Amino acid sequence: MSPAQARERFRSGERVPTAGWCRGWTQANLIAVPKRLRYELLLFAHRNPQACPVLDVGEPGSWSTRLFPGDLRTDLPAYRLYRDGAAVADLGEVTGEWRADLVPFLIGCSFTFERALLAAGVPVRHLEAGVNVPMYVTSIPCEATGSLSGPLVVSMRPVPEHLVTTAVEVSGRYPMVHGAPVHVGDPGAIGVRDLARPDYGDAVEVRPGEVPLFWACGVTPQAAVLASGVDYAIGHLPGHMAILDARDDDYRVA
The missing domain is CATH 3.30.2040.10 (PSTPO5379-like domain)
Structure with a gap:
C-alpha cells in the first residue's frame, strides 16, 4: 500500500494503529502547537534530539508539509486534542479544531x-x-x-x-x-x-x-504539552501515525 492509499483510508474513517502499515515508507509523530511556541518547541527538540528528531515543519495554519502532501487534519487514523495541559478528546479528524495559528511538527518514529x-x-x-x-x-x-x-x-x-x-x-x-x-x-x-x-x-x-x-519515543513532545500546561495543541493518538512520502532508507546511515 502506498502512503497516499493509506491516507485515503484514514480520511474515509479507518481507525487503527499504523505499526506495519506501508512497509518501507516512513511514519512520523504529529504535534501542532500555537505559533508563539514554534521556536520554543524547536529548541526543546534540539536539546532532546533522540526523543524529538524533527523530520519536517509546516507553516502556521498549514495542514500539509513537504513530506506529508495529504491533509494533516484528516489523513491520520486518530488524534488527541490538548487544552490547558490536559488531554480533552480523542478524535477521528480535527478539521474544526485546526486553528490558523497552529504550526505542525512531524517527529521521527521508531x-x-x-x-x-x-x-x-x-x-x-x-x-x-x-x-x-x-x-x-x-x-x-x-x-x-x-x-x-x-x-x-x-x-x-x-x-x-x-x-x-x-x-x-x-x-x-x-x-x-x-x-x-x-x-x-x-x-x-x-x-x-x-x-x-x-x-x-x-x-x-x-x-x-x-x-x-x-x-x-516521539510521544515525548505530547508529554511536555501535558507537563507544561500548554493552552492548546493537537497530536496524533499514540501509535496512530502520519505516513510520509519518504522512505525508511532515507534515514539510514552507514
Missing part, C-alpha cells in the same frame, strides 16, 4: 527501523501480536526550555538476549528516527513500574530469555 530489525532476525512482538507498541512515561526528565519541560517517553520491544547487540546496532543506524535504545534491561531503573500497564499503546508478552529494550 516504526521506521522495524523492517530492518525483522530483516536482521530480531522479532518485533507488537507486529507479531497485531497490536499497538507499548509506550511508557519514564522518570527521566527531558532538558527543559523556557516554558517546555516534561518526562522522556519510551517505546519497548522485548528482544532475545542473544540478539540485543544486533537490535542496538541495527536501530543505531537510524539516528533521525530515535536511533539506538536509551535503556536496556531493568524497567525500574527508568521509573517504569509495570510492563503490563503501558501509559500508551498495548502491553506485549516478555518471554523467558528476552530483555526489554527501550527506545526514545
